[in-house]
Amino acid sequence: MAKDFPKRSEDYSQWYNEIVNRADLAEHSAVRGCMVIKPYGYAIWEKMQAQLDKMFKETGHTNAYFPLFVPKSLFEAEEKNAEGFAKECAVVTHYRLKNDEDNPGKLKVDENAKLEEELIVRPTSEAIIWKTYKGWIQSYRDLPILVNQWANVVRWEMRTRLFLRTAEFLWQEGHTAHATKKEAIDETKMILDIYADFAQRFMAMPVIKGVKSETERFAGALDTYCIEALMQDGKALQAGTSHFLGQNFAKAFDVKFTNKEGKQDYVWASSWGVSTRLMGALIMTHSDDNGLVLPPNLAPFQVVLIPIYRKEEEFEKVVEKLKEIKTQLEAKGISVKLDDRDTHKPGWKFAEYEFKGVPLRIALGPRDLESGTIEIARRDTLEKHSLDQSDIVTKVEHLLENIQSNLYNKAADYREEMTHKADTYDEFKNILEEKGGFIYAHWDGTSETEEQIKQETKATIRCIPLDSKLEEGKCIYSGKLSKQRVIFAKAY
């Protein structure tokens, strides 16, 4: 059991902060709103990256890199996009410092080094990328362009929380260009499927695929598709978005191509991204009052081996056996850490790895060597069993699979339990207040109603789910006709 650790039920945000801290995932830096991602946290992000990168490449995308800075004139070209991000942009105005005569040893901005045109630190890269694409595209033969970049972006948020909302964050942003509207929409949806697939199979996090309402839409998009997940405090988290941009950016940057019929047309576009926010989603989906819980598919190491011994001679025998097991496991592609440090006691290590969410812990001691047994403990259920050493690799493989699916099922059950239907506004408010979670309710489709509900309850439309059936009903707020339920929730 973790010592002095806050419970989720008592103080959820405190619990979250403590996990991030104590599991060595990240910490606040000397820069306001910016985090240092620590090695253990970064290792999880790298696993995410590797898998997503693979999925993007399997579907024909390639990586490239575009500049961090966007000249203001380019940034403002797509009006809605610029307007949407204007309030949270970091701006570079000068390119040089000089010695401050009044304060020896200090530097100050050299006013003579003012930039003629300010540079915006990218909050997203559509502008610089579409400016570039203009030079790449003349004919339908140049299309499609399927490019992704792994990058950092800056959004000057007022209130930040590690991983969930930081001023600088890491992400991938895909930017594609197509000859037809259909192709661009297909791309947008295909990426959404990749995101959902990744969330479910790797993060063990169930998500709902949907499309955003107009007010929640990405600035500059015609449609924003999203995956929405439910956290353990009943709040929703937008885990990824995929935007159909229509011809907005092509028009803003004058990107035309000649089609097969010899006519000029504007290029169709999509953009899509997931960020280090997924780390926050991962933490909040599975972790418990004993610390972090990681799904085997994303854990930096899936199994930790801990030797138990008294004397030097026992240590050697135990470690020898553990090394053998490590080799066998690794041959099957299982990632293993053997912690043979003699600076910490077994009990200390048990607590440490439990807190860090390592899916499986294997302990081996002198007694086991005699009896041919081995102790395996799983993090998700905290169950501990002494097993026969034979077929250990197969047992571990099964257990890892089992943990992965168990975590998904647990999260899915929780979401199921926290998903409600509301047919009246009173019912809606009651559920929000007493239970939280996702609420399926009818909505008249107007931004006014959406805004009113948000003002009065803090709940927003998370998405219009893609897979839900059409169903006649009346808007819970206005009583006007509605053809489909949408999902409301309080959100991060």
Next chain:
RNA sequence: CGGGGUGUAGCGUAGCCCGGUUAUCGCGCCACGUUUGGGACGUGGAGGCCGCAGGUUCGAAUCCUGCCACCCCGACCA
């Protein structure tokens, strides 16, 4: 950016209201010894610009002003 709160050793804290010896305690850290199957114990030791800057005072962790950071609630946030 508005309201509330916090900032003292790596972490958590006492002291602050009511200024006055050498800034309290626990965890952690270091050394030695005993230990090692769920966060060991003993003895000794190191570690402090009391968030930063200025002011009041003979004297400031303590009072005043400004700033910074963090936490909570808002506003803001695809």
